[in-house]
Amino acid sequence: MKKWQxxxxxxxxxxxxxxxxxxxxxxxxxxxxxxxxxxxFEFQAKGGKYKGIDIDILKAISKKExxxxxxxxxxxxxxxxxxxxxxxxxxxxxxxxTDERKKTFDFSNAYYTSGVVMAVAKDSNVKKFSQLRGKTxxxxxxTAGSAYAKSIQxxxxxxxxxxxxxxxxxxxxxxxxxxACFEDYPVMSYGIKNGxxxxxxxxxxxxxxxxxxxxxxxxxxxxxxxxxxxxxxxADGTYDxxxxxxxxxxxxxxxxxxxxxxxxxxxxxxxxxxxxxGLWMTLELTVISIIxxxxxxxxxxxxxxxxxxxxxxxxxxxxxxxxxxxxxxxxFFIYIGFPDLIGHGFKIPAFIAGMITLMLNEGAYTGAFxxxxxxxxxxxxxxxxxxxxxxxxxxMRKVIMPQGIRIMIPSFINQFIITLKDTSILSVIGIxxxxxxxxxxxxxxxxxxxxWLMIAIIYLIIITLLTWLSNWVQRRIN
Amino acid sequence: MAKVIxxxxxxxxGDNEVLKGLNLEVQENEVVCMIGPxxxxxxxxxxxxxxxxxxxxxxxxxxxxxxxxxATNINLVRExxxxxxxxxxxxxxxxxxxxxxxxxxxxxKETQAQAEKTALELLETVGLSDKANAMPKSLSGGQKQRVAxxxxxxxxxxxMLFDEPTSAxxxxxxxxxxxxxxxxxxxxxxxxxxxxxxxxxxEVADRVVxxxxxxxxxxxxxEDVFEHPKSPRLQDFLQKVINV
Numbered sequence: 001m002k003k004w005q006x007x008x009x010x011x012x013x014x015x016x017x018x019x020x021x022x023x024x025x026x027x028x029x030x031x032x033x034x035x036x037x038x039x040x041f042e043f044q045a046k047g048g049k050y051k052g053i054d055i056d057i058l059k060a061i062s063k064k065e066x067x068x069x070x071x072x073x074x075x076x077x078x079x080x081x082x083x084x085x086x087x088x089x090x091x092x093x094x095x096x097x098t099d100e101r102k103k104t105f106d107f108s109n110a111y112y113t114s115g116v117v118m119a120v121a122k123d124s125n126v127k128k129f130s131q132l133r134g135k136t137x138x139x140x141x142x143t144a145g146s147a148y149a150k151s152i153q154x155x156x157x158x159x160x161x162x163x164x165x166x167x168x169x170x171x172x173x174x175x176x177x178x179x180a181c182f183e184d185y186p187v188m189s190y191g192i193k194n195g196x197x198x199x200x201x202x203x204x205x206x207x208x209x210x211x212x213x214x215x216x217x218x219x220x221x222x223x224x225x226x227x228x229x230x231x232x233x234x235a236d237g238t239y240d241x242x243x244x245x246x247x248x249x250x251x252x253x254x255x256x257x258x259x260x261x262x263x264x265x266x267x268x269x270x271x272x273x274x275x276x277x278g279l280w281m282t283l284e285l286t287v288i289s290i291i292x293x294x295x296x297x298x299x300x301x302x303x304x305x306x307x308x309x310x311x312x313x314x315x316x317x318x319x320x321x322x323x324x325x326x327x328x329x330x331x332f333f334i335y336i337g338f339p340d341l342i343g344h345g346f347k348i349p350a351f352i353a354g355m356i357t358l359m360l361n362e363g364a365y366t367g368a369f370x371x372x373x374x375x376x377x378x379x380x381x382x383x384x385x386x387x388x389x390x391x392x393x394x395x396m397r398k399v400i401m402p403q404g405i406r407i408m409i410p411s412f413i414n415q416f417i418i419t420l421k422d423t424s425i426l427s428v429i430g431i432x433x434x435x436x437x438x439x440x441x442x443x444x445x446x447x448x449x450x451x452w453l454m455i456a457i458i459y460l461i462i463i464t465l466l467t468w469l470s471n472w473v474q475r476r477i478n
Numbered sequence: 479m480a481k482v483i484x485x486x487x488x489x490x491x492g493d494n495e496v497l498k499g500l501n502l503e504v505q506e507n508e509v510v511c512m513i514g515p516x517x518x519x520x521x522x523x524x525x526x527x528x529x530x531x532x533x534x535x536x537x538x539x540x541x542x543x544x545x546x547x548x549a550t551n552i553n554l555v556r557e558x559x560x561x562x563x564x565x566x567x568x569x570x571x572x573x574x575x576x577x578x579x580x581x582x583x584x585x586x587k588e589t590q591a592q593a594e595k596t597a598l599e600l601l602e603t604v605g606l607s608d609k610a611n612a613m614p615k616s617l618s619g620g621q622k623q624r625v626a627x628x629x630x631x632x633x634x635x636x637x638m639l640f641d642e643p644t645s646a647x648x649x650x651x652x653x654x655x656x657x658x659x660x661x662x663x664x665x666x667x668x669x670x671x672x673x674x675x676x677x678x679x680x681e682v683a684d685r686v687v688x689x690x691x692x693x694x695x696x697x698x699x700x701e702d703v704f705e706h707p708k709s710p711r712l713q714d715f716l717q718k719v720i721n722v
Contacts, residue, residue: 383530384567384626388581388633389557398584402571 030069030222032058033079035093036436037166037443040190040246041210042073042093044440048274053186054092056242057111058212061229067222073440074430075164076142078336082430083215085336087347090214090222094184096144097211106218107211108226112243115185115204116148119173122197126179129202132158138169138178144207145182164428167442170196186247195446264450271441271451278437279458285351285423285433289358290416296359297366297415301404302396304371315367322364327425331357335429354426362419369415373408374400406477413470417463434458479542481506481637481668482527487536489522496522498692499536504637509669511679511700514689515715520672521564523689524641527670528559541636557585560630564642566622568614574601574625575610578632587633600628604658620651624658631662638662640671676719680704688712 034042034054042052050073062069069089074082076093083091084104094114097107120126129152136159139146146162153160161178163169166187172178174197183191185204192198212226233239268275304315322330335353339346348356377400385395427436438455442448482504489497496519504510512520525531526538529545529552538545543555569577578597582588588596601607604624614622623643630638640659644652656678663669663682673679679686679700686703688696690711696703707713 378567380563380565380567381569384561384563384569385581387528387530387556387559387561388629389553389585390581391553394584398580399569403569406571 030067030089030219031072031087032069032090032092033072033074033082033088033430034091035076035079036073036440038076038094038187039166039194039443040186043443044073044274048277048440053112053242053246054094056245057230057233057239058092060233060238060242061226064229064232065225067225072430073432075428076140077164078428078430080142081332081336083213085340086215086218086345087336087339089219090212090226092212094143094187094210095213096147096207097209098147101213104216105213106216106220106223107213108223109230110209110211111230111239112186112210114144114207114210116145116182116207117185117188117200117204118180118182118202119170119188119192119198119200120180121173121176122199124179124199127201129156132156132180135159135179136161136177138163138172138181140164140166140169140181140183143182144184148205148207149182165439165443166191167439167446167448170198170446171448173198190247191446262445262447264454267441267445267447267450268454274437274441275434275454275458278432278434279462281432282420282423282434283462285354285358285426285431286416286420288355289362289423290419292355292359293362293366293415293419294412296363297370300363300367301370301374302401304367305374305400307392315371319364319367319371322360323368325361327357327361327422328428330361331426331429350426350430353429354423354431357426358419358422362415362422365418366412366415369408369411370404373404373411376407377403409470409474409477413467413474416466416470420463420466421459480504481508481541482670483537483539484523484527485537485539487523487526487538488534489519489526489531490534496692497526497533500692500694502687502694502697504668504670506636506668507666508684509663509667509671509682510685510687511683512670512672512687512689513674513676513679513715514695518689519692520689521641524639524670524672527639528556528561530561557581557587557633558636560627560633560635560638562623562626562630562638562640562643564645566614566619566626566646568622568625568629570614572614573610574606574612574614574617577614577625578629581629582632585633593632597628597632600631601625603631603661604628605654618651619647620654623647623651623655627655627658627662637668637670640669640673642672642674644673644675674719676704688715690715 034050037043038052040052041054042050045051050071055071058069072088079088079091079093082088097110101107118129126132133156137149138161139149141162141164149160161172163172166183169181170191173181184207188198188200192200212223214223300315300318303311306312331354334357335348335350339348381399381403382395385399386392390398423433424435427433427439432440434455438451442451480503482502484500484502487497487500488495500523512523514520522531526533527540533546540555541558543550545552545555569580572580575594575597578600579590579593582593582596583590598607598610601610604627606621606624606628609617609621609625614625617625643659644655647655652675656675659669659671659678660682671683683700686698686700687694688703695709696707696712703712704716707716
């Protein structure tokens with residue numbers, strides 16, 4: 001076998017083993033999803049570990065009831081979707097028990113009763129709902145705050161803007177794009193205590209109960225265990241201890257961060273481990289996806305310029321579908337929609353789903369310019385090669401492809417950079433890559449500007465290195 | 479048996495019939511020049527002989543192989559027909575030597591070493607042995623065309639097709655290319671040459687074929703065609719060409 005063939009076989013073998021490991025590990029342990037940024041119920045502490053009321057309650061109950069679980073921290077929206085698609089066994093994420101949700105999920109007994117409050121910027125003079133008329137209100141999708149605000153929207157005539165993430169919602173209010181946000185009281189008061197420049201201006205409105213959710217009709221045993229465990233930890237005082245621990249202390253005491261670590265350099269050294277892990281995930285995804293997308297793109301390109309009608313038609317259709325679909329939709333479809341379609345508890349690990357998403361999307365773009373590059377090679381080249389007696393594929397390989405690929409190099413470099421940046425979109429299916437790392441760190445310390453600056457600089461550095469590498473390759477080829 | 483037999487050859491592009499029923503035989507060692515006004519179908523005819531164009535109707539038999547027969551391996555037939563194009567079509571990413579050795583090596587006709595030896599001899603023949611390692615873009619048009627001839631000869635073809643080989647050249651380059659072609663003709667190569675070089679046709683051709691309007695109008699020895707044109711079309715054509 002030639003070198004490249006060996007490489008392809010090894011890559012496929014690696015992917016295969018990944019699948020195998022991924023499915024084995026989930027056989028006996030419950031996978032439980034939670035939100036990433038919903039302090040004090042769940043948030044990432046220094047070093048990447050998750051902490052919070054939900055996390056501690058789950059841990060205490062699992063000890064009482066003797067079950068193992070794997071925690072999966074993704075956005076709230078993704079957690080709920082994955083539960084309904086049977087990708088996870090349960091969700092504990094400050095989730096409100098509502099009638100609508102009861103149609104899809106079975107809930108445990110309430111483990112917390114919350115209230116919704118309205119918060120505005122520190123220097124704002126908005127105090128009453130009536131002052132919201134015509135203004136924009138920031139909400140986080142799927143929360144009790146969002147449900148409450150929606151119920152009074154018509155009465156007070158405000159506009160709504162949705163966020164997937166609490167911190168982005170707070171920031172939108174802080175910078176003045178929105179005048180107010182609605183949030184669960186413990187979450188809001190905890191955030192304010194820890195440095196968010198907002199203030200609470202309303203009383204607590206009834207927001208109902210938080211419950212642990214499983215998919216309707218599934219995992220009844222887990223639900224039973226949760227209820228029993230909850231009863232037990234309430235009885236022995238563990239529950240109160242957990243609640244007090246989070247609602248009565250400030251964050252620094254929980255995360256171990258100090259004031260002097262809030263400088264740019266301090267933040268960097270403090271979070272270097274987390275950032276490094278995210279960066280590694282981004283690089284891994286980028287490199288593997290670039291390789292796969294390039295293979296797919298070359299195949300689509302070659303198919304696209306083949307004589308006859310079948311090849312070009314297949315190529316155009318594939319390019320049309322995957323280039324036309326937004327990356328995020330494709331990611332959700334592969335990760336959540338596709339297993340749902342197949343059923344039988346079929347699961348795709350997020351990393352594999354992300355990789356396939358990037359391969360198809362970037363591969364389609366690559367296919368389009370590869371096709372263009374081959375078509376740009378003068379027709380006379382193919383004729384000259386064929387007139388010498390070279391078969392079509394030999395002519396393609398020896399004459400058309402080397403010339404076409406030279407034409408395509410700038411497009412390839414461009415596509416590599418786009419792929420790198422597109423990995424950030426995969427945070428929606430719970431892949432903790434560089435961008436998601438930033439979100440998580442900010443959820444803990446609220447240092448939005450410094451952390452995003454840090455993340456931006458890291459992206460620029462990698463892109464610069466990638467460009468240098470590509471230019472070097474380009475010089476070598478020419 | 480004739481090297482090339484063409485029977486009732488038709489070629490249409492949509493409603494436009496370019497070749498309207500041609501018949502021609504070319505014998506071994508024969509040099510046939512095809513002349514005629516632009517758009518008369520000369521190039522299309524030539525390209526039908528190695529299947530670069532697929533005839534709409536009719537039969538083309540080359541070296542005994544019927545090109546319209548599905549069982550015919552076109553790649554094997556093409557190995558025995560060299561073709562030289564108006565615009566050279568050298569492979570720009572390969573050196574002169576690699577251009578010449580590509581096909582024999584890829585098709586396992588010769589080892590790399592053998593092919594290079596043959597290539598250097600052929601480059602010597604076309605007067606370019608000093609350009610073996612040059613890239614095509616550094617060559618003049620005339621040099622490119624001579625490399626193209628060497629490239630075609632590297633497969634040791636039994637027939638050579640020339641599609642207006644000097645039409646894209648500066649006037650001072652034409653002579654070098656024609657000299658190479660004359661040398662080939664003298665060695666007994668079977669050649670079909672589409673050309674506007676009447677001097678070359680007169681001097682080298684065994685037979686001259688005049689095409690117009692998708693048909694062969696006259697077909698005969700050079701002296702007959704040039705000195706005693708029968709059809710008004712040919713008389714008119716020669717008048718114009720000679721007056722230029």
